[in-house]
Amino acid sequence: MIGKIHKQMSHDSWLFSKMATPEYTPFVFLLLLFQSSVWGVPVCQTPQESPTCGYKSCHATKPGMLNVHLVPHTHDDVGWLKTVDQYFYGDRNDIQHAGVQYILDSVVDQLLKNPDRRFIYVETAFFYRWWKQQTDDMQNTVKQLVNEGRLEFVNGGWCMSDEATTHYSAVIDQMTMGLRFLNDTFGHCGRPRVAWHIDPFGHAREHASMFAQMGYDGFFFGRLDYQDRNRRMVAREQEMLWRASESLTPPMADLFTGILPNGYNPPEGFCWDQSCDDPPIRDDPDLEDYNVDDVVTRFLHIAHGQALVYKTNHIIMTMGSDFQYENANLWYKNLDKLIRYVNQMQSNGSEVNVLYSTPSCYLQELHRANLTWPLKGDDFFPYADSAHDFWTGYFTSRPALKRYERISNSYLQTCKQLEVLGGPISRKGPFGAGDSETLKKAMAVAQHHDAVSGTEKQHVANDYARKLANGWAHCQVLVSNTLSSLSGSSAPRVYCEHLNISVCPLTETSKKRLVSSAASVTWRHNRLSNCHRTSTGLYYLLSLYPSLSPPLHFSLPFPLSLSISLYPSLSLSISLYLSISLYHSFLFSLPFHNYFSLSFSLHPSSLLSLCASIVTLRDFLSYLFCVCLSRYNASDGNNSESIQMSGAYIFRPNTSTPFIISKTAKIETLQEVRQWFSPWVSQVVRLYTDSRALELEWTVGPVPIGDDLGKEVISRLDSSINSSGVFYTDSNGREVLQRRKDYRPTWNLRQSEPIAGNYYPINSRAYIKDDKDQLTVVTDRSQGGGSIQDGSLEIMLHRRLLYDDVRGVGEPLNETSDIYPEGLVVRGRHLLSLSPPATAADTHRPLAQEKVQGPAPQFSGLQAVLPPAVHLLTVSQWDQDTVLLRLEHQYQASESKEHSQPVTVNLQRLGGDPSVWEVNLKPMEIRTFLLRVRQR
Structure with missing residues (x-):
């Protein structure tokens, strides 16, 4: 319990921390302009601050009364039923009537007519577009509204990101982009004080942790489980303190969190947008249908009812919804009347006071109440x-887009680092003008809660992918320019952009080529049957990534060093022998050198489960687990319990037992083990030299629907681990949370869906364990999964459905493409690690990080090696001569005996200077620095 909800209202952590300028060095980092333990952007040192913005702009409330804070707002999805461009311009209104540019035009006009009015805006991606089109006079007018607190920004990211399927590094990037624009444009008064995630479908602890460390004072959202909400309403616990990290010392990751009363909609009967059907306030007593008395009576009844389920004499009402306020006059005219007529009742003894407000003003009043939470x-x-x-289906929906977003994030980090290494020539060099900005914006939009989540219409998903591809093209020019400069070679470079379907034009048409890869071997094989296509090339590449083997390094002597890592090659040794096993079957073995010996057997009951016996060569302990791909048939809503169908958002199988895909399976051993469950489901098992992880490469699709059944394909791993109904999943790629079957930590669950109700988002890894063993699965994209049986982990791979789940998207999740008109084929990889729990984190943490970074050469401008616990999260050009640097401690407290300790990093030594400039990083801490750069 805690009495105060604001850690530091002044937000000193956002200000510059100036330090003495060291002597110029021949390397990059010269002057630390800004350092912070938060991940936001620095605020102008001399902001043009009006004395009335922020908390000072709040209207006075009345002690002893029930104060009702009306918050005019619009929720503008950065793509959903229409593309982001269509939403901004108001195009394709046959799909949905929505035009964001008109909303902002109308709101500004109405705010100018009454200084009491307030409005909050969220999605910087839209506001940025609108702002660029305004005249100087209009921009100055808007700045005045912001300086007076009449127009207030909340959240402030480029979008309102999804919380289940996004990786923390991409969330930080998109938040930085939005917050930087607001800071550069409006200074201190443009900085949001409240995080506002009213529409995402569940909320991650890591998001709360990020918001707390960014310096937000509070966090509001609209969706939570209906059972949880009912309990909180009775207990008056809809507002709380969220302690969002088990590693960071309180209150570093503490964040006051509030649940809004109506999702994010107005109270019933009080919607006055052009899209609403509620009657306006008719206040001329000489005209027919005068309804002021009725409106006031109904409003007072709603306000008193809402007060019963909240803790203070302040309540909040969201007056707006999706794409509302295109004609803001409708809203404000009625809200003005509502405030006037309700407050007039105070002369008759009413104790209700209504006012225009914002979430931060409401938060301030809760802070002043000085209660415990x-x-x-x-x-x-x-x-x-x-x-x-x-709503657990979207954890996996659109798996191809989820993977494309993940590898685009990896490529963006490479692009940004090479932009710093290459300097100006990277943006304009021998291969033309390149930039990282296009991919930054595409990635930022892709974090939206109807983008990477997979809950958009098909044409919108195509648009997200198109934007990412366009960003790749701009970055490819930048990368080519930088590599040309660093290597001294201007030879043309060809990018293989369709490796997900094993297509590379150069390898299929050219007899000679030089391949650049982090690690690869070539195998002669003329048909890639597991890819569902025929290649005309004679070779394909098998990447050894990720490998924990010590790589061979060499560097080129440039002022900003280029480091390339070459990993050891794959052992091609295969032995086939007869042995007595647990299943009394033939075994085949892949022997390796340092870590594991791997043997396989087939389950005698069906020949469908591939079982692996892993013997660790260090301690000679043997582990056994089995893996099988199977499927759920999706509910069509035709049953006695519920008419709910499985769809883009919702996962609802029609039975609790998965179905086998086929009664027989085919096994083939080459330099790998291949298993075909059917023509549309297969997997390949690989173990690399010196690797501590087993790779499972799965290929699923086209999912057949000729039987009129939607299908949701899973990979299930069964082991002898005594997990006791407990398993663990990561939160947005960072800290791990414990999960328990049919259980919620803060309320008593009445379980009604034994499969879907036990699914959780897996962003990068999940594991089960007992006292002796831990089985960890590292994923290459966000997926949904659970532990339905003890000793088991199942992860959903692909979904193809025939019905809409009636949550607004209006079409079934039935993906096709030009290449696969019969249904999308998706391929991915899981890495399996078996180890004692005490040392498991030392394996799965680096594996998960490498899965996010992708198999790329290690380019670095650092002259010293970072400690193993420290990760270089961001290197990005900020201004012409400044660079944004983020370092993170990537281990949780008590996670690793070796690495879960505070670490000291000398920034100047990283930059090649011998002077001492030390930074301390505690477990799970991220530090941001703005550095002035000079190239020799």
């Missing part, structure tokens, strides 16, 4: 809005 330490997954309606 309940403490929460877990997260808000999974989310269900009724007994059979669990």
Whole structure:
């Protein structure tokens, strides 16, 4: 319990921390302009601050009364039913009537007519577009509205990101982009004080941790499980302190969190947008249908009812919804009347006071109440809005887009680092003008809660992918320019952009080529049958990534060094022998040198489960697990319990037992083990030299629907681990949370969906363990999964559905493409690690990080090696002569005996200077630096 909800209202952590300028060095980092333990952007040192912005702009409330804070707002999806461009311009209104540019035009006009009015805006991606089109006079007008607190920005990211399927590094990037624009444009008064995630479908603890460390004072959202909400309403615990990290010392990751009363919609009967059907306030007593008395009576009834389920004499009402305020006059005219007529009742003894407000003004009043608040330490997954309606399907929906977003994030980090290494020539060099900005914006939009989540219409998903591809093209020019400069070679470079379907034009048409890869071997093989296509090339590449083997390094002597890592090659040794095993079957073995010996057997009951016996060569302990790909048939809503269908958002299988895909399976051993469950489901098992992980490469699709059944394909791993109903998943790629079957830590669950109700988002890894063993699965994209049986982990790979789940998208999740008109084929990889729990983190942490970074050469401008616990999260050009640098401690407290300790990093030594400039990093801490750069 805690009495105060603001850690530091002044936000000193956002200000510059100036330091003495060291002597110029021949390397990069010369002057530390800004350092912070938060991840936001620095605020102008001399902001043009009006004395009335921020908390000073709040309207006065009345002590002893029930104060009702009306918050005019619009929720503008950065793509959903229409593309982001269509939403901004108001195009394709046959799909949905929505035009963001008109919303902003109308709101500004109406704010100018009454200084009491307030409005909050969220999505910087839209506001940035609108701002660029305005005249100087209009921009100055808007700045004045912001300086007076009449127009207030909340959240402030480029978009309102999804919380289940996004990786923390991409979330930080998109937040930085939005916050920087607001800071550069409006200074101190443009900085949001409140995080506002009203529409995402469940809420991650890591997001709360990030928001707390960014310096937000509070966090508001609209969706949580219906059972959790009911309990909190009765207990008056809809506002709480979220302790969002088990590693960071309180209050570093503490964040006051509030649940809004109506999702993010107005109270019933009080919607006055052009899209609404509620009657306006008719206040001329000489005209027919005068309804002021009725409106006031109904409003007072709603306000008093809402006050019963909140803790203070302040309540909040969201007056707006999706794409509302295109004609802001409708809203404000009625809100002005509502405030006037309700407050007039105070002369008759009413104790209700209504005012225009913002979330930060509401938060300030809760702070002044000086109460204690309940403490929460877990997260808000999974989310269900009724007994059979669990929003856990989107954890996996559109797996190809989820993978494309993940590798685009990896490529963007490479692009940004090479932009710093290459300097101006990277942006304009021998291969033309390149930039990282296009991919930054595409990636930022892709974090939206209807983008990477997979809950958009098909044409919108195509648009997200198109934007990412366009960003890649701009970055490829930049990368070519930089590599040309660093290597001294201007030879043309060809990028293989379709490796997901094993297509590279150069390798298929050219007899000679030089391949650049982090690690690869070539195998002669003329048909890639597991890829569902025929290649005309004679070779394909097998990347050894990720490998924990010590790489061979060499560097080129440039002022900004280029480091390339070459990993050891794959052992091609295969032995086939007869042995007595647990299943009394033939075994085949892949022997390796340092870590594991791997043997396989087939389950005698069906020949469908591939079982592996792993013997560790260090301690000679043997582990056994089995892996099988199977499927759930999706509910079509035709049953006695519920009419709910499985769809883009909702996962609802029609039975609790998965179906086998085929009664027989085919096994083939080459330099790998291949297993075909059917023509549309296969997997390849690989173990690399010196690797501590087993790779499972799965290929699924086209998912057949000729039987009129939607299908949701899973990979299930069964082991002898005594997990006791407990498993663990990561939160946005960072800290790990414990999950327990049919259980919620803060409320008593009545489980109505034994499969979907036990699914959680897996962003990068999940594991089960007992006292002796831990089985960890590292994923290459965000997926949904759970532990339905003890000793088991299942992960959903692909979904193809025939019905819409009636949550607004209006079409079934039935993906096709020009290449695969019969249904999308998706391929991916899981890495399996078996180890004692005490040392497991030393394996799965680096594996997960490498899966996010991707198999790319290690380019670095650093002259010293970072400690193993420290990760270089961001290197990005900030201004012409400044670079943004982020370092993170990537281990949790008590996670690793070796690495879960505070670490000291000398920034100047990283930059080649012998002077001492030390930074301390505690477990799970991220530090941001703005550095002035000079190239020799």
